[in-house]
Amino acid sequence: MQTSPILQRQPGALRIAALSSDETADFAGLTYPRLAGELSRLPWPWIAIGAWHGQQPIGLALGRAGTAGDAELTSLLVESDTRCRGVGKRLVAEMMQVLREKGAQRLTARIGGGNPSRLALGRALTGLGWPALQCVELKITGFAGAMAERGGQLNAVRGLLQGEAVTFDRWNSLQAQDVAALDLHLAQAGVNGGSRRFFQFDGMEPEISVIVRRAGAAVGWVVGRRSASAVPARSGVTAITYTSGYVEPSLARRGVLVGGFWHALTRQARVFGPSSLASFRTATPRMIALGRRRLAPIALESKEVYASCCQLH
Numbered sequence: 635m636q637t638s639p640i641l642q643r644q645p646g647a648l649r650i651a652a653l654s655s656d657e658t659a660d661f662a663g664l665t666y667p668r669l670a671g672e673l674s675r676l677p678w679p680w681i682a683i684g685a686w687h688g689q690q691p692i693g694l695a696l697g698r699a700g701t702a703g704d705a706e707l708t709s710l711l712v713e714s715d716t717r718c719r720g721v722g723k724r725l726v727a728e729m730m731q732v733l734r735e736k737g738a739q740r741l742t743a744r745i746g747g748g749n750p751s752r753l754a755l756g757r758a759l760t761g762l763g764w765p766a767l768q769c770v771e772l773k774i775t776g777f778a779g780a781m782a783e784r785g786g787q788l789n790a791v792r793g794l795l796q797g798e799a800v801t802f803d804r805w806n807s808l809q810a811q812d813v814a815a816l817d818l819h820l821a822q823a824g825v826n827g828g829s830r831r832f833f834q835f836d837g838m839e840p841e842i843s844v845i846v847r848r849a850g851a852a853v854g855w856v857v858g859r860r861s862a863s864a865v866p867a868r869s870g871v872t873a874i875t876y877t878s879g880y881v882e883p884s885l886a887r888r889g890v891l892v893g894g895f896w897h898a899l900t901r902q903a904r905v906f907g908p909s910s911l912a913s914f915r916t917a918t919p920r921m922i923a924l925g926r927r928r929l930a931p932i933a934l935e936s937k938e939v940y941a942s943c944c945q946l947h
Contacts, residue, residue: 650724652732653682664694665709672696679705681736683728685712685721692716695725703739705946710743710755722758730762734946741946744770747938756942764944771939772922773915774929778874779908782899784928785892800890802897805843805857812845815852819882832878833857839874842901844894846881854881856894858902861913872906876914892924 653661658673661684665673672680673696685693693712699705707729712721733741743759745752747769756767774781816829825832839858846854861875876898881890899912911934916922930936 647686647688648721648724649686650721650728651684651686652728653684657684658682660691661694664691664711664713665696669696669709672698681729681732683725683732685725687716693721693725695722695729697729697733697741699733699736699738703737705733705738705741707741707743710758711751717754722754723761726758727762730944730946738946740943742941742943743767744939744941747940752940756940759942759944762944764942767940767942769922769926769938770941771915771917772925772930773913773935773937774925774933775911775913775935776929776933777908778899778906778910778912779903780932781912781929782896782903782908784932785896785899799848800853800885800893801847802894803845803847804841804901805838805845805855806840808845812847812852816855819852819854819880822882823880839905841905842874842898844898844901846885846890846894848885853885854891854894855879856891856898858898858912871909871911873911873913874902874906876912879914879916887920891921 653676655676658676661682662670662673673682673694676682679699681697681699683695683697684691693716694709695707696709697705697707707726710722710725712725730741743755743764745755745767752767760766813829816833820826820829820832833855837859839860842858844856845852846856855878856876857878858874858876861873876895879891879895881894885891895914902910902912916925925936
């Protein structure tokens with residue numbers, strides 16, 4: 635491996651340290667443009683760790699402390715001709731130390747699956763004892779008709795269609811007892827504010843959104859809302875984003891939620907046409923695996939998010 639030209643000119647001059655507010659301007663090009671404003675102000679809970687070679691900024695780690703001991707590594711960038719020399723690893727190590735001193739308990743890093751820096755970030759983190767990056771979120775956009783057809787081929791969905799214990803009803807059949815049941819499920823899932831606030835009833839598409847009922851009682855939902863097309867080339871086509879899907883835990887491993895999405899997609903294809911766009915995001919491992927295996931191959935767009943979390947104490 636060749637030594638970086640910068641490091642070759644001045645070996646041993648690397649310095650890693652937390653930035654002061656009057657040093658941030660020199661590092662503005664070493665983070666995402668959307669974070670440059672936070673870097674320029676640098677108030678707590680934001681933390682910036684810089685790397686210099688001599689007087690030249692060559693790397694930056696930007697992080698943010700949250701609540702309940704959580705913190706996030708929001709960006710990590712090292713100049714191209716100084717990479718593969720351990721600079722990124724040292725930046726993260728210093729960030730971890732500063733956060734420990736501030737009382738943070740956990741530090742999480744997230745990166746898009748298509749980001750070319752994902753492998754380098756993974757190496758830096760595992761070199762510090764972090765768990766390997768894992769896919770924690772999947773977003774898929776595709777044609778409603780094709781996605782409904784593929785979903786209908788799943789054994790879990792076929793089994794549900796043959797039974798009568800669970801029904802998938804249109805949202806516009808919502809009744810007072812359903813609202814009370816949904817409020818209870820939201821509370822059990824840790825969501826505050828009740829169903830009226832959470833679902834924002836006026837903003838959903840009631841013809842395609844689904845109430846999941848078992849023995850007549852509401853036990854879950856799939857909610858779709860009209861949105862701008864996520865695929866620029868399809869901007870003239872109706873697009874639906876499925877913003878929430880849930881079934882009570884006892885049904886979670888029986889394919890019931892998949893059945894709810896299948897019903898919603900089938901109705902979307904009928905109401906808005908099979909070429910209308912459907913988009914959903916999931917952070918559930920089983921749904922991620924299913925989406926990757928069944929829907930990603932026919933999707934117009936598939937995006938993954940990877941993450942790792944390190945305990946600081």
